[in-house]
Structures are given as structure tokens and as C-alpha cells.
Amino acid sequence: MTIPSSLRASLHNHRALLLLVLAYTAMVLLLAGSKPTRHEIAPLLASFALAALTGPVFLLCAWTGYVMCMLRPARLCHFLYHELRRHLHRERLLHALPALLLVPLFALSFTTFKAAIPRLHPFDWDVRLSAIDIALHGGTAPWAWLQPLLGHPLLTGLLNVAYHFWFLLFYALLYWLILDTRHRLLRMQFLLSFTIAWIVLGSVVAMLFSSAGPCYYGHLHANDPYAPLMAYLQESNHRIPVWALKVQDMLWQGYQSGGTVGELGISAMPSMHVATSVLMALVAWPIRRAAGIALAAFAVLIMLGSVHLGWHYALDGYVGTAGAIVIWQAVGLALRRSAAAASPQLDIAPCLNKKGLTP
Template sequence: MDTSSQVRRRHRPGATLSGLASMRVELALGLITVVYTVCVFAVSSAVGLSEQVSLWLYSEAVFMVSFLVIFSAAILRVLYIMLALRPVRLTRFILADFRNFLCGEQRLLRALPVLLLFLVFISVFTSYKAMIPELQPFVWDETFIAWDRILHGGHDPWRLLQPLLGYPELSGALNVVYNAWFPAMFTVLYWQLFSLSRPQLRARFLLSFFLTWILLGSLVATLLSSAGPCFLEPLFGNNYYQPLMSYLQQAAQQAPVWALDTQAMLLRSHLGSESGLGAGISAMPSLHVATALLIALTCWGSGRWLRGFGLLFLLLILLGSVHLGWHYAVDGYLAIALTLPIWWGCGWLAQRLVPSSENFVQSSLKSHS
């Protein structure tokens, strides 16, 4: 059978059934974003900082990332068609494949509203994060240092890791993985935005993502306001982590340790009370670890290789958060402890927002594609 007919069969009229289903997940995410935005404006107005809240802080960045992700995915899809499917009429097949992917099952109708919500959400989130020290000063750092030592037999976690990771090349490599958190997050986010093959997983991830950033990155981060090891000395004159920071500075002479430049940028932004891309200092809980856990959980049921990638990525982000001076170990531990209930709760919610018939139809279509 010609592969072009396979595309037509895969996207027959019955395949649009899922697109006719209620957009309750998108409406729920819209409600969450609106409530969160209103709360941030109310809090910021109460302390005279409402001018620091921006709804479009990440507009250019999100559009640029969207272009890069979609362009990269399109290139990979074209290569797959050329090398694996090898249709007789290549150009016609590619055009039909792209048209059916974008227009079939109301994919754009489901994805674009969430993408716009995310743009507003992450802008408001960053605006609020920069305000946290104004709302609650950094008062928990010494407590978290003590908790780290209690949980690790009287030792600082970074010292326990140093025999394993204390080599410039390894530190540089770990920093590369740590910086890969951003592209990994956006990749999984766009994967779930545009993938409708498993609607309940999509709903679970998106709901967990928004709620984790709100509850952990805003609420808990305010209640447990802390700066983190790398900022102890410049902000408070506390040189407890000076040996770790000295090692990283020495390692940067032999390998790229980009964390130091990023930390310097965040410090300048904090001291200047600026709210810009990536602004804000907040250590507890670690949103890097929380998001890496969401990535791992999303990948868990998607095959052995993705499952292994998710677990390894989570482990490396947890280790990097400590070794690179960003976080206390307890920042990551609490992030994991709080993210898991959110994931479980959103799984329950996703089952009620996504009709079982929609999940069944999508699974049937996938099995017959």
C-alpha cells in the first residue's frame, strides 16, 4: 500500500473524534493561570510592587523557543519519512503528513491556548519570584545547612560528593547537563502540548507542571525563603561554602562552569531589584529537581529508553544542584516529596477531566496507525 494512503487512513474522519471532546483540560489550565495571576497582582499591589509584574516578560523568548522546537521536530520528521518510510511521492507525502498532523484532531486548537497561557504564566511566575525577598527575607539558610548535616551523618553533602565529582572535567560536564534542563523542559512541554495520543498523560503532565511551579516555586518558596549556598557569602558575609565556590572557580579555569556566570548575573539582578528573564533568587525547594521529576514521571510509561533517560536526568540534576552550589540537598529532597503528591493528585484529576472514551479512541487510533 502506498504510504500516502496510510496517512489518509490514519487521519480518517473518525480520527477527529477526540477533537470534538470537551476542552476541559485547557479550561482548567486557564482557570489556574487566571487565579494565580490575580493573586500575584493582589500580593504585589499590597506591598507596592505591582509595577514589577509583567504578563509578557517571556513573549520573545517563548516565540523563539517555539520556532526552534517546531523547526527541529519538523526536520527530524522529514528525515524519518525519507529514511524509514521512503514513500514513492515524497513531497506530496510530507505535505500531507504535516497538514494532517497540524489540522487533524484539532491539534492546534488544543495546543495554542495552552502555549499562550504558558507565556503569561511563566512571565507572572518570574515576576513574583523576584519579589520573594521583599515579601519574606532569606532566613532559612542556616537551618537548611543544619538539616543537610543531620541527614548526611554530620557531613555537608557537597563534601561527600567531592571525591566523586570534584574534577574540573566532570564538573564542567555536569554543568552542561544542568543547563540542558531548559531545553529538556521545553521539549517535554511541547511534546505534551502537541501530542494527543495519550490525553490523560497530557492532562496529568500539564496540570502537574502548572501546579508544581505555583505551589512549590511560589508558595513554598516564600514560606521557606532561602538564597542557597552560592549566595551565602555575597549576601550575608557567610563563608561556610567558600571552599566549594573556590573549587568551582578553579575548575572554571580548565572546564566551562557556566553556573558561576549565571550566579553572578542573578546576584546583580537581585541587588538591583530587577525583574527580567530568569530573574529571582530562591533555593528552597528546588524547581529544577521538581521539574526533572515531572519529566521522569512523564517518560516512565513511554518505553525503556525514555524511562532510563528520565531517571538518569533526575539523578544528574539533583547531584548538579548540590555540586554547583545552587542548592542544599534538602531543597531537592523536599521538591521530590512535594511533587509526587501533586503528580498523584493530578492523575486523579486528569481521569475526571479527560473522558475515558477519548483515551480509548486515541489508543485505538495509535494501535491501528
């Protein structure tokens, strides 16, 4: 059986991503310390299938919403069917196949590792991170600075919606880039930056600075400076639903159960919501300036929401932002040098700059 040349080329182009994801998965398996039993195989495969389907479904929903609001064809289903047939041709699918398979594997591995962080390094940084956070903001906790501005149930509800909308937006953008064939270098810069950020920031840094976050501070320590914030959120929840509270309770129950009722993992430092939002703004900016501005504004909302909803110390967002920018620039520089080495006779700098691959 011969591998199509386009698939061989796609595998070659994704070799760095392939190496990163497989190495990370192997590390997670070693840390897990055991092989899945035959009774665990089916749930693992189901989790992989769910992760593989989540992104395309979110992308399809986002695209359908765009068509309904902006294009408004007379026959919506007919239009969607023929547009999908036109865009999802064989070459594009082969181009996207390695990433389509690697992303759900990476998501499953990351979720497994994140759930293991408290067992590898129990939460012991919350007191220090909280103290640093308060000191950086003039002796007042950042949530208290924000409370006069955001401490209204309607605004809290809107931030809560934006924070959950992050999942739809991130997966839609991720899979749009996976299927994109026009911005190949920029696409690869995002895929590598996203993967490295979640390995370095979301795994290594998260384990070194193991922390649960403000919403769980009272569960771990006395003299909780975030008790007034959580009391406000509970009160707001009676007027406008604050979904974050239910998710926080679910994660804490999973943590306490040790995985018997489902353990998705708790980790505050750094904020991967913020880091990923910054990466989304960085990749959108060179493609369309308006989209970059909109996603930069969205990143600010996520930063505010992470503090106001009790998920993170502001410091978590600062570290996530700085880490995302450094990784983005480093990956862009590496790709630029790799492209220059592959085609030394060409002056590729102008082309790369247009694609957003600035050093």
C-alpha cells in the same frame, strides 16, 4: 462570531488549567501592587511573546536534531516542511491553543513572583536549611561528600552542560505534550502537575522557606561552609567553562539592583529543576519505558548538579522530588475520578492505568 466546536471543546477540557493559571496571575498582580504603565506595556508584551516562542523553538530544535541523527532524509528542509504541514493541522492547533497561550502567561507570572520573593520574605532560612542539610548527611555538607566523585573539571563541566540542557529538554517536552493528541489524559496530568508544582512548591513553599542557596551563602552570612566549593568552581572555570558561575553572578546583580538591571529571581528551597525533572521522568515512563529510564537518569544528574554547582542544598532536591511525586499522584487520582464520574457506565481503570494515571 461563532467559536468552532473543537475550540469550545478544547477550552472545556482545559478549564482546570485555565482556572489555575488565571487565579495565579491575578494573585501575582495583587502582590505586585501596581498596574503596568504605558511605558511598561511594550516590555511586558515582548516578554510574553518571547516566552510564547521559546518552547516551540526548543521543540523544533529538538525535533530537527532527532530527524538529522535518526532519520537522515536526503532533503532535510523539504522533509521538515512537509512533516510540519502534515502534523500542524487545524484540529491539533485548536486542541493545543489554550495551553499555548496559558503557558507563557504562567511563565511570565511565575518569573514576576519569584523576583518578588526576597521583598515579600527576605532570605532568612539559609542557615537553618544548611544546618539541617549537614545533619542529614552525617555532619558533612553534601557537596563535600560528592567532591571526591565529582570534583574534577571535566565532570563539573559535563554536569554544568546537563544543568543548562534542562531548559531545552523541559520546553521541548512541554510543547510536545501540548501538541500531542494521542495521550490526552497523560498530557493533562503533566500540564496540571507542572502548574500546581510551580505554584505550590515554586511559589508558596519558596516564599515560606525563603533562601538563596549555597552559592550566595557567603554574601548573606559569615562562616561560609560553601566557600571551598565556590573556590573549586572558580578554579575549574579557568580550565573548562562553568556557565553556572556567570548565571549566579547575573542573578545576584539583578537581586542587588532591585530590578533596575533585570531581576529574574533567586530561590533555593525547593529545587524546581529537580521537581520538574522528576515530573518529566514520570510522564515519559508510561509512554516509552526507555525514555522514562533516560529521564530518570537525567533527574539524578540534575540533583547532583544542583548540589555540586552550588545552586541548592541537597534538602531542596529531596523536597522537590517528594513534592513532585505527591502532586503527580494526586492529580492522576483526581483525573481518574473525574473521568469515572463523566462515564460511570464504563470501566475506565485499565485504560487510565495504561495512560499512566495511577492513583
